[in-house]
Amino acid sequence: MKSKTFQKYFFNCFLLTIPVLLWDYAFTDRLPQAFQAENFSKGIPSFIINIENGSRLLMFIFISLMPIEMLKTIQNKGLILYVIGTLLYFASWLMLMYFPNSTWSKSALGLLSPAYTPLFWLIGIGLIGDSLYFNIPYRRWWYFFIVIVFLIFHNWHTYLIYLKIE
Template identity: 50%
Template sequence: MSLKTIKKYATNCFVLTIPIMIWNMVLTNQLPKYFQPEIFWKDIPTLLTYGENISRAMVFMLTFLMPLRISTPTQKRGLYIYLGGVLLYFTSWLVLILFPDSEWSNSSMGFTAPSYTPLLWLIGIGLIGDSFYFNWPFRRWFFISISILFLLFHNFHAFTIYQRTH
């Protein structure tokens, strides 16, 4: 396999998820106790657990299959939405980490902010993507629909924990 071929397949939309994954790996243990795995995943219904994890895996798998190009106006808008979404997502975590006892952090909106703010960066990725590496018709709504499905499970999970703990 040539370097050009490797580069072609290595520059996919999955690259856009790397900052999110690094952020999550580095800072999850800094979040308030309710977000720690021993509480956040305790007694979650099987359907919710599988639905969230399978739809999450599908989102990340689809990003691997979408070449990363920013050349059209839609893709450029997608990049701006993605960057704004990442900034909002990171901010939602920082507020919980730095001000865990604040009114915002203890409200349902503040507590669940890390579960609903990914909507923006995922829509951004959906707008950046415009094809798959294989000969399958690309429809943005497909990626965005899978992302919304994941977020429905993810938000229901976060709200369930909020209800239990507040």
């Protein structure tokens, strides 16, 4: 009985973030110098960093409370969007890693692409997760609101980095 309970809580939407987290961990050191830990937050206003990190934490907590159940058409569409979004995210990194001097990688659109492409895989996760483990009424807009706040501040942070290196 206890293993079934554990399995129930183990298969949550956080599992969908693992490929992205592993990718980030494995390849961050190959991104342009502006994205390295010693430079990434240098000169960025603390309120931007605090709201970005706070909303990121809330987003991951929320994701961890959403079970993965692929029972509805919208969840299957969410999975497709998640896969496409994850591939776009990986491609945005590959462009910066392998073609750092290209017009794309030096443009705001290119340099910010790892910051805005998570929109797609995060929306996919939001469509996959349609409930919470706790007996609380669930509304997708709660999750999407947190994602929007996170992405606004994450992109603002990255744009400020772009302005520093331009």
